Amino acid sequence: MTEKAEPTPKKKSKKQIIELMAYGLFCVATGAYCFSEKGPEGFSDALDVQAHMLTGMLPRITMALGVASLLWVILDADKLKAAIQNRKGWVKLVYATILGAVTPGGPSSSFSILNLFLSSGLGYVVGITYITAWSMLGVQRILIWDIPLMGAEQAGFRFIASFWLPAFAGLLAGWIFGKAQSASIK
Template sequence: MSLFFIMLSVLAGGLLYQRGGLDALRDGLAQGLILLISITPLVLLALLLAGYAQSLIPPRWVESQLGRHAGWRATGLAALAGALMPGGPFAAFPVVLVLRQSGAPLSTCIAFLTAWSVLGLHRMIIWEIPWLGWRFALLRWLISLPLPWLAAHWAYRLERRTTREETA
């Protein structure tokens, strides 16, 4: 994956140099450095919190509440947590990392991320209701409500299918 981003960066740099010369390339590097400096503390703090969470949440609890044998209850709990999870990807992805490393199945993690992305109550309150009105926000939220369960279901089925194919 790193090789892909290195190649993409070199390609983008080449295109930038071709269009605007060395000054454009320097400007792009400076903007990238500013972005790196501003984001790095967030990423470090999010990973630190993920490490704390992994130490605080016993793997047995994850297995019993969110594991394969928890069924739709696990999907519901993950969807509720995702919908209530504030913040951007720097908050949500470390949580999923901790869940996966603690034994949560792929389907549960996908339910969490799907709910976080389409059912986030904080985004609905902060952005959708003030800008688009409560009717729009509520209708969009209700239409999106089944998506974490659908995503978890299909993730479970695809994971089972690929696991069977690998063992065959």
């Protein structure tokens, strides 16, 4: 669910502090610029908009993180991997899409699964379908970010417009780079 790697706690906390300081600086810079451009009234209007956005988002974010945490506990990445390895033909692409969408954890787990697919000879078609589905249709990303921030309708538009695109990307890779499928990973 998270976009973060799993470095040592010390490195992680240092990185988080730097990141938060950067966000803080962004707020101060935009706030100062807003005040100088729009005056106290514009600054106050901006604060009202922010307060409105935050009160709307907080309950949704809280619930979405709860859902994502439960999914993280319930879903089993090893079982999901085994499911795709046992399929053939286009069904494999459907499974790769579904597996990509439901893979729990952040990029560390999804890219490890991708590495396993490529090294076990599943090929670029499945690999590209899987990782594209994970990045575009990841259920945890949709639940934590898409629905709470963009709303169900906008999230629905994105899902309907793109659920078929990971398999399309995989097939396109097979068509254009057919030879690359049998190539080694690196």
